[in-house]
Amino acid sequence: MSSSTTTTSPSTAGTLAAGTVLQGVPAVAGVQYAPVIRPGSRPRLDADAPAPDVAEADRPAEAARFTAAAGAVAARLRDRAALATGAASEVLAATATLAQDRAWIGAAEKRIGGGAPAVTAVIGAVDQFVTMFTQLGGLMAERVTDLRDIRDRVIAELTGLPEPGVPVPDVPSILCAEDLAPVDTAGLDASLVVALATTLGGPTSHTAIIARQLGIPCVVAVDGLDAVPVGTMVAVDGTLGTVTVSPDPQTAAAAVAGSQRDADLANQWTGPGATADGQVVAILANVQDGAAARAAAETPAEGVGLFRTELCFLNRDTEPTVDEQAAIYAEVLNAFPGRKVVVRTLDAGSDKPLKFAGHPDEANPALGVRGIRIADGNLGILTRQLEAIAQAAEATGTSPWVMAPMIATPAEAAHFAGHVRAVGLTPGVMIEVPAAALLADRILDHVDFLSIGTNDLTQYTMAADRMSAELATLTDPWQPAVLSLVATAAKAGAAVGKPVGVCGEAAADPVLACVLVGLGVSSLSAAAAAVAAVGARLGRVTLEQCRAAAEAALTTASAADARAAAMTALE
Structure with a gap:
């Protein structure tokens, strides 16, 4: 829809010309065309306004x-x-x-x-x-x-003012805002709010997470969005990351129809994961507890590529017992009997502190004691968790794989693998630190698989907080530097015949998923709501097309160019 349009920036003022394309960061794929609505006004705040002291x-x-x-x-x-x-x-x-x-x-x-x-x-x-x-x-x-x-x-x-929030529209509409709080997005009716666009936010923000669950297109960090008035017809393209103001209605309708065809194909996809020419690629789900695992089992997901175990630790004053942990883990294992389940050990610290772990105050906690590093000062937390995973595996008759977060060196990988093998489980590590990607071949000397966490790998590669709205374009996983590191890790796995998967949000992007396969990734794990769309898209392209898209993306210099080059190669 952008062939005859112009782009704009945050400095846009006044009435935007018909066909103006506002660029943002893609969060959830799809296209919708509808009028703009905005959240209700919030209280005017002035902390410096004179107010008499209360007696x-x-x-x-x-x-x-x-x-x-x-x-x-x-x-x-x-x-x-x-x-x-x-x-x-x-x-x-x-x-x-x-x-x-x-x-x-x-x-x-x-x-x-x-x-x-x-x-x-x-x-x-x-x-x-x-x-x-x-x-x-x-x-x-x-x-x-x-x-x-x-x-x-x-x-x-x-x-005594009305509670602020999102209005309930009379017709299907597109919700635009500077930012959206979880409470704004969590109760949305996807039949009435058909797409989201925000000025702030990143691709892993609450807005994007809820949009993905609802299955509606979402674009974040959109330059100039605040200048779009309520009631304006806009087209949101969550694949390209654009918001087109007052587009040609016929062009917009055609784009929506094409997006709906893709959605219909996704709804018909039943797995298993493979390219059109038969290259097997496991399509897995990310889960955080038994309820999420049971919901994922209702989709075509072939297993669990990321079981986030930290939820049973967070908001606890004391460490959960081995039996308590084992019961939680068993729920997930029972949801996928006989199928692949990858358990990530405790990923806490930084923004997810543990009350009982004695975290030190750190000037820069994102680069501090988090993930596997917690075990350096309290090895018992790790050994008890591994004991609980092994107990759950025995109780359910399953053989889960276990991986550690925030591994940075081959020595750390070797140390972790020794503990995992001691309880009879299969060891692997997360590739989230650029150093780990660069030394993936040496890390694979000690473990049986790798799983790339693109959320953290992107923020550490680009030196940009992935939750910073101002840096959302830097934390786009399409950044060529990030793709290069993925390629390095995947090549190392292929050289020794060991699997390398992706379990970050990048795997939920159907187009990027094809690129990841072209880079040599052997499995993709995403939010359960994204599984079918990823599997269906992959099934419509050949491995050669995936490789061509990957090569095209790697030769570019920006995330936007990488995305455009890959889409051209795939089409």
Whole structure:
């Protein structure tokens, strides 16, 4: 749709010309054409506006009023979580927990105790933690959007204003916003909100995760999106990462129809994974617990390529026992009896601290003690987890593979592999650190498989926080430098006949999945909702086409050029 259009930038002002193409970062593939809607207005905030101190005798009542407002917001979020399912339910429940987190609640109460009105106290307390979370980076930085959303909802409750949020449109519409809080996206009706576009956010943000679950196109970090008025007809292309303003209706309708044909083909795909000429590529699912694994088993997924085990550790004051862990692991193994399940050992630290692990305060936690490095100071956590995985394997009669996150050297890989083999399991490692990709051949001397985590590999390769909205174009997994490292790891695996898979969000992009196969990747693991689309797309191209697309992408100098070159080669 862009052959006769122009591009624009954040400086765009006034009315945008028909056919203007706004460039963003693709998050979920697909095309939709509909009018723009935007979230309802949020309370106007001015922390410096003069406000009389609350009389000392009235401060307990003001504190109680604040506590009741925060409690009401949290209760509504919990109610919505109970009605939602899957990732939406988890996101809403996490936001409800944050709404009553003692840290910011205590900071607000302290301000009220000093005489600040409740609204002023809420603004000041949230600003304090926004600054802290932003400095921490990673997932903590992403919680900034959540915390600001909670702030606005609590203020609305305190002042009697309508609760802010997304309107329910009368006709299918495209939701555009500067950013979207989890609570905004988690309850969306995909028949009415048919696509998402945001000015901020990254390809692994909550907005993208929920859009993927809903199966609707999504583009993030869109330059100039704020200038698009409500009601404007736009076409969102989640494959190209574009938002076209007032496009030609016939051209837009044709693009939507083509996207729908792709979706119909995906819905008909039943597996197993292979290219059109028979090159076998296992299509697996990423899961975090038994419920997610059972849902994934309802899709054509052939197994689990990434079982994130850290959820049974997080928000715990004490380490779960071996028996507790084994019961959780067994649920996932039972969902895929006799099929491949890859278990990742605890990936905590940085933005996912463990209360019981004694994490030191670090100036740059994303480059600190996280993942396998936690075992350096507390080996028992790793050995007990491996014991639990082995116990679950014996109880279910399965043979899971086990991999470690954040491996950086062959020596670390060897050390981990020794512990895994000691309990009778198959060892592998994550390739998330550029050093590991560069030394993949030597790491494979010690382990039986590799799994590339493209989310972290991208942020470490590009020196860009993957949760930073400002750096979303750098953290696009289409970056040629990242693809080069994937190619290096895949080549090392092929040389010794050991499998190399991808389990990062890159595997959920059907076009990029073809490129990854062309680079030599032997399996792809993605969110369950993306499995069919990836398998169907791969089944329509030959291995030679995949290799041509990979070669074309590697010769480019930017993520956008890599994507365009690959699409041309595949078509």
